[in-house]
Every structure is written in structure tokens, then in C-alpha cells.
Amino acid sequence: DAGVIQSPRHEVTEMGQEVTLRCKPISGHDYLFWYRQTMMRGLELLIYFNNNVPIDDSGMPEDRFSAKMPNASFSTLKIQPSEPRDSAVYFCASRGQGGSEAFFGQGTRLTVV
Amino acid sequence: KQEVTQIPAALSVPEGENLVLNCSFTDSAIYNLQWFRQDPGKGLTSLLLIQSSQREQTSGRLNASLDKSSGRSTLYIAASQPGDSATYLCAVRYNFNKFYFGSGTKLNVKP
Numbered sequence: 001d002a003g004v005i006q007s008p009r010h011e012v013t014e015m016g017q018e019v020t021l022r023c024k025p026i027s028g029h030d031y032l033f034w035y036r037q038t039m040m041r042g043l044e045l046l047i048y049f050n051n052n053v054p055i056d057d058s059g060m061p062e063d064r065f066s067a068k069m070p071n072a073s074f075s076t077l078k079i080q081p082s083e084p085r086d087s088a089v090y091f092c093a094s095r096g097q098g099g100s101e102a103f104f105g106q107g108t109r110l111t112v113v
Numbered sequence: 114k115q116e117v118t119q120i121p122a123a124l125s126v127p128e129g130e131n132l133v134l135n136c137s138f139t140d141s142a143i144y145n146l147q148w149f150r151q152d153p154g155k156g157l158t159s160l161l162l163i164q165s166s167q168r169e170q171t172s173g174r175l176n177a178s179l180d181k182s183s184g185r186s187t188l189y190i191a192a193s194q195p196g197d198s199a200t201y202l203c204a205v206r207y208n209f210n211k212f213y214f215g216s217g218t219k220l221n222v223k224p
Contacts (some may be wrong), residue, residue: 004156019136021215031210042214042215042216042217043202043214045211045212045213048210048211050210055210056210056211057121091156091157093157098163099144099145099164100162101147101159102147102159102204102212104149104156104157104158104159105156105157106155107155107156109154
């Protein structure tokens with residue numbers, strides 16, 4: 001397996017624009033997580049899915065953020081409208097059942113100017 | 114609130130030295146604990162996973178221990194190499210699904 005795949009790797013956008021980040025989890029993994037990493041706050045869990053169903057979105061900062069998982073092999077994180085303070089690295093991770101390891105993608109570095 | 118703390122925040126050692134990175138957590142009712150490595154501008158690479166019922170895990174020059182009663186885990190790196198330079202993160206899983214990260218220890222191994 002190629003691991004967790006995220007796209008794009010880098011995104012630069014203007015304030016107010018819509019941004020969509022994409023993630024393909026490892027095949028067979030039941031859980032998918034979206035994290036955000038900043039220097040000030042470290043790694044923060046935004047939302048996670050189990051079997052394509054959002055379970056906990058308490059970390060989503062505002063209504064401008066939304067996430068979907070239409071099938072077991074694809075998830076999106078959307079920010080609309082984007083703001084400069086959304087600039088961060090966004091990671092997607094997946095894991096299987098039980099006490100298994102979590103695996104992370106390479107991240108998407110988002111810059112909102 | 115579950116908190117995960119990593120000390121020191123940064124560490125610089127000469128090549129060949131053995132070293133220990135620390136991770137402490139406030140709630141001892143953990144499910145498991147995972148150590149990651151992050152290189153600059155890169156994603157997180159899983160190093161070791163310790164279940165709550167285990168005391169330690171080993172992979173090559175790495176050894177991770179877990180002491181739930183004291184709320185601590187250590188990552189021991191033997192015979193450090195410049196290629197070990199990275200940020201090391203521990204993540205503690207409390208309930209069945211969510212896990213919480215420490216702020217990391219930035220390691221620099223000098224040739």
C-alpha cells in the first residue's frame with residue numbers, strides 16, 4: 001500500500017477563497033482523522049470518521065470548516081471562506097480496528113494570503 | 114482534560130551518545146501510546162506503538178517503555194546518529210478512538 005495520500009502538498013490561496021484538501025486513507029482502515037499543525041498549538045484533532053461516518057467534530061474551529069467522507073477511500077476537508085489564520089499544515093491519518101497503529105499522510109501546507 | 118507533555122523541548126547531543134526522550138500524561142487510563150518521528154516539512158512516521166498492557170517495545174536502536182501508574186513513557190535511542198535528527202512526538206490514546214499529541218522534542222545529533 002502507498003500509505004495515506006494527501007493532495008495537494010502545497011496550497012496558496014487568497015483570503016475569502018474556498019479551499020479543498022483531499023485524503024485517501026490506507027485501504028482497509030476504518031478510521032480517518034484530520035489534524036491541523038501550527039507552531040503555536042501543535043497538532044490538533046479536527047474531526048474523525050469511523051466507517052465513513054463523522055464521529056467527533058468537536059475540534060472543527062468554525063462553521064467555515066467542513067469535512068466529508070463519501071466512501072471508504074476518500075475524504076475532503078473544506079474551508080470556505082478561507083482566512084489567513086487558517087494557514088497551517090493539515091494532516092490526514094488512518095488506522096484499522098482495535099489498538100492498531102495510526103499512519104499519517106505527508107500533509108498539505110496551506111497558506112492563505 | 115487529558116494533557117501530554119514532552120520534556121525537553123529540544124536536545125542536542127554528539128553522535129554516538131545514548132539518549133532518552135520523555136513523555137508524560139495526566140490521565141493513566143490510556144488505551145495505548147505511539148511514538149512518531151517528524152522530519153522538517155514532512156509527515157509523521159510511526160516508530161513504536163505500546164498497548165496499555167505492555168511495558169516496552171523495541172525496534173532496532175529504539176526502545177520505548179510505558180509506566181501507566183506514573184503517567185510516563187520514555188523513548189530510548191541507542192548510539193545516536195545524525196540521521197536521527199528530527200522532532201519526536203508521542204501520542205496518547207485515551208478512549209477508543211481519539212489520541213492526543215505532546216508538543217514534541219526536537220533532537221539534533223551532531224556529527
